[in-house]
Amino acid sequence: SKGRKAVLIGGAYIGDHALYAAKALATGGAVHCFELSSDSIEMLRANLADNHITNVIVNQEALWSVDGVKIQLRGHDSHASPELVDGKAEGEAFNSRSIDRYAVEKKLDRLDLVMLDIEGGEYNAIQGAASVLSRPGKDAPAVICEIHSAYIDWSNGLRSTPLCGLLIKHGYEVFAIRDYQGNEVVTPSHVELVDIDSAVISGPPHGFNLLAVKSRDRLDPKAFRIVQGVSPKLLKHRDPKIHAPLPA
Numbered sequence: 001s002k003g004r005k006a007v008l009i010g011g012a013y014i015g016d017h018a019l020y021a022a023k024a025l026a027t028g029g030a031v032h033c034f035e036l037s038s039d040s041i042e043m044l045r046a047n048l049a050d051n052h053i054t055n056v057i058v059n060q061e062a063l064w065s066v067d068g069v070k071i072q073l074r075g076h077d078s079h080a081s082p083e084l085v086d087g088k089a090e091g092e093a094f095n096s097r098s099i100d101r102y103a104v105e106k107k108l109d110r111l112d113l114v115m116l117d118i119e120g121g122e123y124n125a126i127q128g129a130a131s132v133l134s135r136p137g138k139d140a141p142a143v144i145c146e147i148h149s150a151y152i153d154w155s156n157g158l159r160s161t162p163l164c165g166l167l168i169k170h171g172y173e174v175f176a177i178r179d180y181q182g183n184e185v186v187t188p189s190h191v192e193l194v195d196i197d198s199a200v201i202s203g204p205p206h207g208f209n210l211l212a213v214k215s216r217d218r219l220d221p222k223a224f225r226i227v228q229g230v231s232p233k234l235l236k237h238r239d240p241k242i243h244a245p246l247p248a
Helices: 018-024 038-050 099-105 122-127 162-169
Strands: 006-010 030-034 056-059 070-074 081-084 093-097 113-116 142-148 173-177 191-195 207-213 224-227
Touching (some): 006 018, 018 030, 018 038, 113 122, 122 142, 122 162, 162 173, 162 207
Parallel strands (some): 006 030, 006 113, 030 056, 113 142, 191 224
Antiparallel strands (some): 070 081, 173 191, 173 207
């Protein structure tokens, strides 16, 4: 976290990522959160207060490709997906905000990390970050975002998807992050990143997170290692050659 100044989180939920990021940036940085659910925002603010965290900015706006349109949520709780209002909104509608416009308004000349978990809205949010993502080298943020086959067709591989293609167009190298759906002690302790051209992504509809960086120098070899030919999903009931952490 040394020298880091700003993190932007789309789909902040109740702060499960924001709290850790805020503590890492406590010496002068800030976390900029976007969340639409009023219930989640209430719990987010309570968690910030309980942990005495003051360097988080909460925005009840929808990250999107453009500013000034209306977005509604379709679905329930953390699985609700954002969609453009076409006609009369079915329930509450929210103002849209592009990452580029927000970065200008908040004078975020340095944005170190963008995290997006917005149930299918990731591509639209990335479209609205063209200027930020076009920054050179170390000035460009790392990006962590969810990709899910319920929202994106990856039948021709991850590289061919609009989401990965757009990140690659901006000069990023994209990896799939291997993890469990829960808290598990993992040995070895490295975060395993799967090369997207070799990632095993067959099976029923599912999702996982991507990590995109412009330089592998961002990947501390003490914390990360790149692997090939395995699934991003770590699943104890499936073939361990594909769905378990690889031996050191």
